[in-house]
Amino acid sequence: MSRILAVLYKEFLQMKRDKLTIGLIFMLPLVQLLLFGYAIQTEVKHIPTVVFDQSLSPESREITRAFTASGYFDVVAATGNYQQVTQLIDRGTVKVGIIFPPDYAKQVRSGDTAAIQVLVDATDSMVSNSAIATANSIGLLKSQQVLAEKVGQFKAPYDIRVRPWYNPDGITAYYMVPAILGIIVTMTMVMMTSMGIVRERERGTLEQLMVTPIKSYELMIGKIIPYIALGYLQITVALLVGAIVFDVPIRGSLLELYLLTLFFITASLGIGVLISNIAKNQMQAMQMSFFILLPSILLSGFMFPREAMPVFIKALSNIIPLTFYLTIIRGIVLKGIGFAYLVPQVTALLVFTVILMGISIMRFKKKIA
Amino acid sequence: MIFTETLTKKFSSITAVAGVSLQVQQGDIFGLVGPDGAGKTTLIRMLCGLITPDSGSITMVDNAASGESSASFGYMPQKFSLYGDLTVMENINFFGAMYGLNGTIINQRADEILQITNLFRFKQRFADNLSGGMKQKLALTCALLARPRLLVLDEPTFGVDPESRKEFWKILYQLNQEGMTILVSTPYMDEAELCKRVGFMNNGRLVVVDSPKNMKSRYPYRILEIKCASRQPEIFQGLPEILESNFYGDKYRLVVQEAKIAEAAVVEFLQGRDIPLYRLKETKPTMEDVFVALAEKEVVEWSMSSQPVN
Ligand SMILES: Nc1ncnc2c1ncn2[C@@H]1O[C@H](COP(=O)(O)OP(=O)(O)OP(=O)(O)O)[C@@H](O)[C@H]1O
Ligand SMILES: [Mg+2]
Numbered sequence: 001m002s003r004i005l006a007v008l009y010k011e012f013l014q015m016k017r018d019k020l021t022i023g024l025i026f027m028l029p030l031v032q033l034l035l036f037g038y039a040i041q042t043e044v045k046h047i048p049t050v051v052f053d054q055s056l057s058p059e060s061r062e063i064t065r066a067f068t069a070s071g072y073f074d075v076v077a078a079t080g081n082y083q084q085v086t087q088l089i090d091r092g093t094v095k096v097g098i099i100f101p102p103d104y105a106k107q108v109r110s111g112d113t114a115a116i117q118v119l120v121d122a123t124d125s126m127v128s129n130s131a132i133a134t135a136n137s138i139g140l141l142k143s144q145q146v147l148a149e150k151v152g153q154f155k156a157p158y159d160i161r162v163r164p165w166y167n168p169d170g171i172t173a174y175y176m177v178p179a180i181l182g183i184i185v186t187m188t189m190v191m192m193t194s195m196g197i198v199r200e201r202e203r204g205t206l207e208q209l210m211v212t213p214i215k216s217y218e219l220m221i222g223k224i225i226p227y228i229a230l231g232y233l234q235i236t237v238a239l240l241v242g243a244i245v246f247d248v249p250i251r252g253s254l255l256e257l258y259l260l261t262l263f264f265i266t267a268s269l270g271i272g273v274l275i276s277n278i279a280k281n282q283m284q285a286m287q288m289s290f291f292i293l294l295p296s297i298l299l300s301g302f303m304f305p306r307e308a309m310p311v312f313i314k315a316l317s318n319i320i321p322l323t324f325y326l327t328i329i330r331g332i333v334l335k336g337i338g339f340a341y342l343v344p345q346v347t348a349l350l351v352f353t354v355i356l357m358g359i360s361i362m363r364f365k366k367k368i369a
Numbered sequence: 370m371i372f373t374e375t376l377t378k379k380f381s382s383i384t385a386v387a388g389v390s391l392q393v394q395q396g397d398i399f400g401l402v403g404p405d406g407a408g409k410t411t412l413i414r415m416l417c418g419l420i421t422p423d424s425g426s427i428t429m430v431d432n433a434a435s436g437e438s439s440a441s442f443g444y445m446p447q448k449f450s451l452y453g454d455l456t457v458m459e460n461i462n463f464f465g466a467m468y469g470l471n472g473t474i475i476n477q478r479a480d481e482i483l484q485i486t487n488l489f490r491f492k493q494r495f496a497d498n499l500s501g502g503m504k505q506k507l508a509l510t511c512a513l514l515a516r517p518r519l520l521v522l523d524e525p526t527f528g529v530d531p532e533s534r535k536e537f538w539k540i541l542y543q544l545n546q547e548g549m550t551i552l553v554s555t556p557y558m559d560e561a562e563l564c565k566r567v568g569f570m571n572n573g574r575l576v577v578v579d580s581p582k583n584m585k586s587r588y589p590y591r592i593l594e595i596k597c598a599s600r601q602p603e604i605f606q607g608l609p610e611i612l613e614s615n616f617y618g619d620k621y622r623l624v625v626q627e628a629k630i631a632e633a634a635v636v637e638f639l640q641g642r643d644i645p646l647y648r649l650k651e652t653k654p655t656m657e658d659v660f661v662a663l664a665e666k667e668v669v670e671w672s673m674s675s676q677p678v679n
Contacts, residue, residue, distance in 0.1 A: 002466060002469070003466060003467060003469070005466075006462075006463055006466030006467065009463075010452070010455065010459075010463050013454075013455060013459060014452065014454050014455070017454050018454070203450065203452075203453075204446055204448040204449065204450030205450050205451065205452060206450075207419060207446045207448075207450050208444070208446060208450040208451065208464070208508075208511070209467065210417075210418075210419055211417050211418070211419070211442070211443075211444040212464065212467035212468055212515075213467070213468065213469060214467050
């Protein structure tokens with residue numbers, strides 16, 4: 001026990017003196033969050049818009065006015081055919097196209113649901129998010145107005161359907177903030193830990209340690225605990241920044257979030273320890289960590305929703321711990337669900353932990369060769 | 370204290386240590402010498418339990434500590450292996466704790482050892498900022514914290530200035546006088562001379578083990594020292610009577626089979642070229658001469674056939 005404490009204290013001293021690590025530890029969550037948070041915060045107004053009005057009716061003009069009046073859309077062009085709408089969007093001249101069908105006015109008058117098509121250039125997620133949100137609320141507002149006029153009717157008369165292009169799933173930055181926590185934890189647990197352990201071997205200090213009576217598990221525990229603490233510190237910073245600066249609510253239980261995070265931490269540590277077992281030097285450890293990090297970012301659902309992935313890729317994403325943690329953290333933070341709904345994910349992380357740690361323990365002999 | 374029997378270790382195609390049977394007696398200062406890649410470090414690592422031998426056995430006994438089969442030992446690896454970003458005292462505290470010592474004992478022993486090693490003033494200095502010699506003394510301090518009965522040092526003075534090397538060896542002698550057994554590897558022949566017994570390793574084999582005195586008396590050749598007007602390093606190369614010639618700035622050292630015949634040949638050679646001869650005398654072989662011969666000549670044959678002369 002006193003040996004573990006001595007290792008802990010030593011790690012603490014070294015961490016404290018390593019300006020780069022300290023910087024990385026706190027800058028990482030801040031920078032990442034600010035980058036994505038900026039996307040949430042920015043309200044994009046005056047989006048250049050083209051209108052293709054096939055209805056040419058008072059009703060269609062009223063909706064167009066509603067769009068411009070909102071301040072979010074500037075109608076910079078009106079056109080007579082669909083092709084030109086897509087051309088203008090492709091060229092980047094406009095970001096949004098509003099299309100009224102020929103029988104639009106007739107539908108409104110007859111009380112049917114009237115669909116307006118709004119094309120959004122979703123390559124710029126800031127613009128598209130804003131456009132989609134505004135278009136939706138205008139549609140909602142207008143239909144409520146009409147609804148109020150014609151009480152008793154079932155269908156909402158206006159149905160503004162938004163079909164974003166290029167980013168058809170409309171990943172919002174809001175959705176990403178909790179996921180960033182997962183990425184940060186992965187980086188700390190996999191990269192920092194593996195490099196920290198490999199450093200001992202590279203500098204020869206492990207050789208000196210091995211002749212002392214310290215047990216390998218004591219050394220491991222002493223080396224790993226500071227990184228777990230760091231991980232939690234980073235999560236706390238990230239959650240605070242998310243909540244205070246960007247109003248990302250934490251709908252579920254904070255305690256549950258911290259507890260379930262531990263399962264992800266242990267699984268990631270498993271990867272980190274395994275890498276430290278294989279890597280010959282810190283450089284290799286870092287490269288291997290990136291090798292793990294990249295598929296974690298791409299396949300876990302952090303960037304692209306898993307629902308849209310090809311079957312094979314989707315199956316592959318099941319061997320990435322982050323995949324399961326994203327469900328957990330998004331579930332708790334955004335949806336407010338609890339452990340009861342997350343049993344499969346927690347189980348998966350537990351399985352990862354057991355398998356990875358098992359391999360490491362089998363490989364880890366108290367040898368330096 | 371240490372007994373090994375036909376200890377062998379292979380790294381893929383290289384046999385780093387080949388069938389080494391070694392005995393280090395209690396109270397010894399045992400020097401392990403040999404050229405780069407001879408297998409010294411590998412042998413030492415096996416003795417310390419850091420790598421497992423492919424075959425052979427190691428027995429460590431401490432006669433003084435009755436009943437204990439394995440002796441506690443201090444180890445100083447070849448490469449500096451303390452924490453550069455910790456201070457001298459932090460390193461000492463850390464390794465002391467690794468040996469399960471409490472703070473008071475660590476402080477007390479550190480003060481004691483730091484006095485001996487002359488590091489007392491540098492307690493608060495970062496290990497990275499110490500000179501090479503001081504680093505080695507700090508490593509020695511850490512290795513001594515647990516009061517080991519056996520001290521294993523792998524090239525402890527490599528790359529250290531001559532003054533610090535002398536000081537370091539003074540400390541080793543002091544420790545040895547207090548009863549500590551010392552196993553030390555070194556690339557320096559003047560240090561080999563300081564050992565009580567020396568083992569010469571080459572190509573993974575332990576070729577000869579003897580005291581420096583015996584080794585020198587078993588030396589099968591003669592040494593001539595020559596001062597003459599020539600400054601050409603290679604001048605004596607090619608004379609059939611001379612096995613080897615080295616030039617040391619102002620004098621030549623020649624390794625010869627028969628002193629009288631070679632002397633005559635040298636005199637004749639120099640006269641033939643009108644080079645004035647200032648001095649010619651036979652000198653005693655040094656350990657350096659012994660090891661050059663051991664490393665280059667048919668060493669196995671020599672060590673088998675020659676008899677120790679006392
Ligand atoms: N971990 C290893 N993997 C592969 N080969 C190794 C390993 N350690 C040592 N060797 C090889 O074994 C041989 C003996 O090496 P060793 O380090 O024991 O020699 P040494 O006598 O200590 O040399 P030096 O004076 O350079 O320290 C060398 O050829 C070396 O390349
Ligand atoms: Mg060596």
